[in-house]
Amino acid sequence: MSPVGPGNGPRIPESPLRLAAIAVGGSLGTVARYAIDRSVVPPPLGFPWATFTVNVAGSFVLGMIVTLVVERWPPTRFVRPFAAIGFCGGFTTFSTLAVEATQRVQHGRPGPAVVYVTASLVAGLLAATLGMTLARGRLLPVPRDRPVPDPDDLGSLSAAVPDEAAP
Numbered sequence: 001m002s003p004v005g006p007g008n009g010p011r012i013p014e015s016p017l018r019l020a021a022i023a024v025g026g027s028l029g030t031v032a033r034y035a036i037d038r039s040v041v042p043p044p045l046g047f048p049w050a051t052f053t054v055n056v057a058g059s060f061v062l063g064m065i066v067t068l069v070v071e072r073w074p075p076t077r078f079v080r081p082f083a084a085i086g087f088c089g090g091f092t093t094f095s096t097l098a099v100e101a102t103q104r105v106q107h108g109r110p111g112p113a114v115v116y117v118t119a120s121l122v123a124g125l126l127a128a129t130l131g132m133t134l135a136r137g138r139l140l141p142v143p144r145d146r147p148v149p150d151p152d153d154l155g156s157l158s159a160a161v162p163d164e165a166a167p
Helices: 016-039 049-072 079-091 094-106 110-136
Strands: none
Touching: 016 049, 016 079, 049 079, 049 094, 049 110, 094 110
């Protein structure tokens, strides 16, 4: 019996190499986040610059990488899993943002918490948009006559099966 995913349809098992690419990228992203966290130490309950920086930088890199992989580069099985899922997933951290904002509220500092969450959301969206814009090489959106690619569709990126019928 095959594994079942959302919608009760069959789920394609992950390639061990793709999982390894995600793991290596995630490890590198986590180490990079830790290095920034150790080098940028705010005062207690001050603005959490380290988390803000990694989340905004990660949004920029993710916007750029996903756009390049989906819209510009030839299909590859490992760039998106390594860089977008692995590295950016390990580098950025929504959970730390949520904990840091909650800590500020719990210590009677709701103003800085609201500023932090709002600034993170706005700067992250702007950074992702800038990354996508730079990757496309233009400010205009993708023309409407082109289909919108699904950045999560890795099905077409499976290993090529040689055509044995070809001469």
